[in-house]
Amino acid sequence: NPVRLVLHSLFQTAALDRRLFGSFVEHMGRAVYTGIYEPGHPAADRSGFRADVLELVRELGPTVVRYPGGNFVSAYDWEDGVGPASERPVRLDLAWRARETNQVGLNEFAQWCRQAGTTMMLAVNLGTRGVDAARNLVEYCNHPSGTYWSDQRRAHGVASPHAITMWCLGNEMDAPWQIGHKTAWEYGRVAVEAAKAMRRVDPGIELVLCGSSNNRMPSFGAWEATALEEAYDQVDYISLHDYYEGDDDQVSFLASSDAMESFIGAVTATCDHIKEKLRSTKTMGLSFDEWNVWRQTEFHSHDSTREAWRHAPSLAEESYSVTDAVVVGSLLICLLNHADRVRIGCLAQLVNVIAPIMTEPGGPGWRQTTFYPFAHVARFARGKVLRAAEAMSAEHETEKYGRVASIVSAAVWNADDDELVVFVVNRSPWTAHPMEVTLGGELADYRLVEHLVLSHPDSSATNVAGAPATVVPVSRPVPDGNLVLEPVSWNVLRMR
């Protein structure tokens, strides 16, 4: 029997907030230096930004980019990155054991965002610093003129305010590895006070409170509840972070979006519990501002504490397979299906560090396999998310999650452009599944016009530098009968 998906124009779950398709640039590894910025590279513009990377970023289409960290931000003095570049200090970056030259800072990154056609989501340091540095940073960025920090910005050549609306109150402050790590109560207190001061400078900003670094942290749940209880009134979102890791068990790895599902469910429940407890009328949003596939166990098994302090060392330059891309696709589907609560999402990261875009210093930039599902969703998902009800589904067993759905999907209807797009992943490593889509309401006359597929006979295939890409999406002929979803495949069904 084919898997049967039923969609109706009236069954809408959310108006899509396109900030769900964000990404992340941290001062980590080669993300900034020899990633987005490499003066002297043949493709560098006058500001030192690589035009080839900018082109790839525009093609990928992230709507927001979180900056400058990550763990990096928790010992970062933002003032080091503004003013004449030749006078900026070289500092030790304690998060990634690197030498930070500060040649790229806030104003350069704002310019890069404009060139890339995206917007910045800025994190403040609540590790080594606090309320004062945070409110000064908002003044520097968003106040028009006539005050010390806004006039400093103008003196640094930026006449108009950056008008940054999305702000993260620190990063992963629950984590013992974080510089300035705090208990949930300590963090909740400093976060709410920073939020109050930042909002007094600019009442128009939105604030993200740090949730747990992942849902395996011993303090997960309790951390969210305590921090929210302190800061609920002053913040708009709570953050979720997680990286999904494949090992030898490919079957379970392919079902990783079930782990994301339960994480989102648990955080939503905690937010709603605190809402009721505080008798609040506000519903907390979720910001999944770090997510990806990352073999972190391998990364963390390496002790770098005695290594030399290098500038822009290669870190976490993960190579992504077809399986990884399909998992990334299923995670995007999960985020879309939770778009009523998860309004912001950031694929971590963007360039070189666990990234869809890679560069060679002095050489080319290229697309990893994971580039494609993200680019498809960022391009095609517009409008209203529909409830995708499966009348007939397929399942298989996994070691880690028990019985799981083999097919996962999300549907987004762009009524203005008269287009329905269904994103579908076949998570089965073995079985091809025929699929039938039944459409109702205003969608009843829609027909399939394009079927894009990312798959490969070898699911471990990757793309590599300097060679034509092995893994690229293809447009399949539109079938007369049912579609076939290949095992380990990412599919985009465009209907009009």
Ligand code: AHR
């Ligand atoms: O994205 C890499 C790192 O992972 C970030 O700096 C940190 O927030 C997370 O642990």
